[in-house]
Amino acid sequence: xxxxxxxxxVRVAITGGTSGLGLALVNELRKRGADVAFVARTEARxxxxxxxxxxxxxxxxxxxxxxxxxxxxxxxxxxxxxxxxVNNASDLxxxxxxxxxxxxxxxxxxxxxxxxxxPFRLTRAxxxxxxxxxxxxxxxxVVNVSSDAxxxxxxxxxxxxxxxxxxxxxxRIWNEELSAQGVRFVAIDPGDMDTPMHAAALPxxxxxxxxxxxxxxxxLAETICDLLPARAALRYAS
Amino acid sequence: MIAADQPVQRPRTARLLHIDEHGRMRHAxxxxxxxxxxxxxxxxxxxxxxxxxxxxxxxxxxKQTIEVRLAGKPSLATxxxxxxxxxxxxxxxxHMRTEDRPLPPAFNTGDALQLGELSARIEQTFDHPRLxxxxxxxxxxxxxxxxxxxxxxxQYAHLSEPLAMWDVWTAIAxxxxxxxxxxxxxxxxxxxxxxxxxxGIHFATLTHAAGISSTGDAExxxxxxxxxxxxxxxxTEQAIAAALCAGRRIVAIGTTVVRALEDSAAVYGSVAVGxxxxxxxxxxxxxxxxxxxxxxxxxxxxTSHYDLLHAFADKAVLRRADAALNAxxxxxxxxxxxxLIERASSRYSCATRPPAGAGVFPEMQGLVARATPRILRxxxxxxxxxxxxxSDRLPPA
Numbered sequence: 001x002x003x004x005x006x007x008x009x010v011r012v013a014i015t016g017g018t019s020g021l022g023l024a025l026v027n028e029l030r031k032r033g034a035d036v037a038f039v040a041r042t043e044a045r046x047x048x049x050x051x052x053x054x055x056x057x058x059x060x061x062x063x064x065x066x067x068x069x070x071x072x073x074x075x076x077x078x079x080x081x082x083x084x085x086v087n088n089a090s091d092l093x094x095x096x097x098x099x100x101x102x103x104x105x106x107x108x109x110x111x112x113x114x115x116x117x118x119p120f121r122l123t124r125a126x127x128x129x130x131x132x133x134x135x136x137x138x139x140x141x142v143v144n145v146s147s148d149a150x151x152x153x154x155x156x157x158x159x160x161x162x163x164x165x166x167x168x169x170x171x172r173i174w175n176e177e178l179s180a181q182g183v184r185f186v187a188i189d190p191g192d193m194d195t196p197m198h199a200a201a202l203p204x205x206x207x208x209x210x211x212x213x214x215x216x217x218x219x220l221a222e223t224i225c226d227l228l229p230a231r232a233a234l235r236y237a238s
Numbered sequence: 239m240i241a242a243d244q245p246v247q248r249p250r251t252a253r254l255l256h257i258d259e260h261g262r263m264r265h266a267x268x269x270x271x272x273x274x275x276x277x278x279x280x281x282x283x284x285x286x287x288x289x290x291x292x293x294x295x296x297x298x299x300x301k302q303t304i305e306v307r308l309a310g311k312p313s314l315a316t317x318x319x320x321x322x323x324x325x326x327x328x329x330x331x332x333h334m335r336t337e338d339r340p341l342p343p344a345f346n347t348g349d350a351l352q353l354g355e356l357s358a359r360i361e362q363t364f365d366h367p368r369l370x371x372x373x374x375x376x377x378x379x380x381x382x383x384x385x386x387x388x389x390x391x392x393q394y395a396h397l398s399e400p401l402a403m404w405d406v407w408t409a410i411a412x413x414x415x416x417x418x419x420x421x422x423x424x425x426x427x428x429x430x431x432x433x434x435x436x437x438g439i440h441f442a443t444l445t446h447a448a449g450i451s452s453t454g455d456a457e458x459x460x461x462x463x464x465x466x467x468x469x470x471x472x473x474t475e476q477a478i479a480a481a482l483c484a485g486r487r488i489v490a491i492g493t494t495v496v497r498a499l500e501d502s503a504a505v506y507g508s509v510a511v512g513x514x515x516x517x518x519x520x521x522x523x524x525x526x527x528x529x530x531x532x533x534x535x536x537x538x539x540x541t542s543h544y545d546l547l548h549a550f551a552d553k554a555v556l557r558r559a560d561a562a563l564n565a566x567x568x569x570x571x572x573x574x575x576x577x578l579i580e581r582a583s584s585r586y587s588c589a590t591r592p593p594a595g596a597g598v599f600p601e602m603q604g605l606v607a608r609a610t611p612r613i614l615r616x617x618x619x620x621x622x623x624x625x626x627x628x629s630d631r632l633p634p635a
Contacts, residue, residue: 069404078378128285135474
């Protein structure tokens with residue numbers, strides 16, 4: 001059996017932590033010893049996941065400008081700082097999917113608010129913490145969850161695809177601007193997963209052909225281990 | 239001076255009065271700060287994020303309306319996260335000058351306070367009706383949730399619009415432990431940090447729980463600043479040691495940084511990694527061990543921040559600076575203009591003065607004669623000289 005790399009003491013904030021990939025990631029990172037704070041909109045779900053995963057639950061909506069600093073305050077306060085931010089919360093847009101020509105402007109705005117502006121604002125609010133972690137040699141990483149829809153022009157995925165393309169490009173620019181400060185940014189496409197969002201987008205697809213969120217979370221955790229500075233003594237200890 | 243009444247951290251028109259080590263002054267746009275610093279300088283800022291430390295609520299026994307302003311803490315450690323020192327006002331809000339705010343009801347130890355969803359109990363009362371310590375009856379996570387939902391940044395009457403948290407978080411805001419913004423840091427943005435790097439200026443941070451700047455009561459104000467916990471990261475200790483050995487300047491962004499660094503040096507002989515409690519009151523009598531220059535807001539005479547500037551420049555120079563600030567219409571308070579004060583040359587003893595020309599032949603310093611660590615030479619263990627400076631008038635919460 002392969003050695004599980006640990007993330008003991010690494011402080012991670014995850015948005016969209018009560019379903020799909022986000023939930024799987026909360027569990028995966030907790031299993032690896034990370035201290036996790038997660039954000040989601042529904043108070044009852046947040047309470048359940050916080051208690052089951054022994055993680056810090058934060059009720060908030062990343063698409064709401066007024067929630068951002070409240071989220072940042074709680075994340076940094078509960079964790080004592082943030083080393084890794086995972087911008088995972090996403091809005092698919094109109095369900096069922098429709099062509100751009102039939103997409104309401106308000107729906108597009110909502111998608112951009114959740115998938116682009118939210119990650120921008122939350123990253124900006126947590127940038128001080130992330131840079132502090134980098135200066136202290138803890139490593140510092142922002143993972144933005146992207147999609148193949150950010151690259152390929154899939155009909156009917158207009159709002160989502162355009163927002164994810166914007167997020168991916170913003171990730172590259174953040175990385176150019178802040179790698180000198182030691183904060184790294186990556187956009188990761190976890191692949192087609194068996195999640196509520198995927199079911200909403202493509203209700204007819206066979207779940208058996210899809211990746212499980214747990215597998216995607218494992219891969220993502222491995223990537224986080226790869227990108228943080230080596231702390232073998234800490235992370236291989238079990 | 240004119241009160242800066244808009245919460246803009248970096249207005250394009252922000253100005254800076256530069257006072258050099260000989261007391262010479264000149265006006266500059268604050269955006270030119272990078273050019274006023276020297277390659278090799280080590281700039282140290284306070285990266286504390288600001289708590290929404292103002293909580294409106296009710297004193298349960300008398301049903302009276304109160305505003306609690308969290309003001310201090312015995313430690314940064316998370317183990318006692320519920321315990322705070324606080325200043326309490328009666329009815330009213332920030333639109334009323336703090337001097338005019340009514341007193342809170344007379345408190346007894348154990349009294350319950352209801353602050354939004356948060357419940358707290360008075361842990362201790364002191365010799366002033368506005369000063370208490372309180373304990374929140376909540377887990378750490380519940381407390382953060384309650385503060386996020388109900389707390390507002392502490393604010394004074396010169397700003398009429400309610401402050402949002404983004405108004406008071408500096409660009410580098412990290413752990414939320416400050417009660418009021420470490421506002422000298424408003425001058426810093428990411429562009430400036432890049433410019434530092436390009437000019438060979440080093441940058442490091444510490445985290446200092448900046449306390450409240452005014453209580454509205456002259457007697458309480460005289461006790462400010464309260465003891466403030468701070469934490470120095472490993473990288474900062476190393477950067478300071480390297481700068482001291484090489485005789486490079488250390489520039490503090492704000493009074494809280496001076497207080498933390500000088501406290502650490504007074505206790506440990508040099509700035510040491512880890513947590514400490516800043517108790518020193520700095521002023522004209524202080525012989526600085528570490529900091530060579532300070533970027534600060536423009537403070538009004540009579541405040542503890544203003545007193546601290548006397549550790550850098552003599553009274554006559556600061557008086558001239560005041561006149562210059564007033565004549566040129568500088569803006570004051572947390573969103574106002576800035577001063578950059580280099581420590582007066584007379585305020586270096588021979589042992590602590592940076593060696594002239596240090597850094598010109600850095601390679602020689604290791605080979606020919608090791609640069610003298612400034613601190614260790616000047617250090618004597620904490621003795622009576624420091625004891626008289628301690629602000630031990632606030633009983634430990």
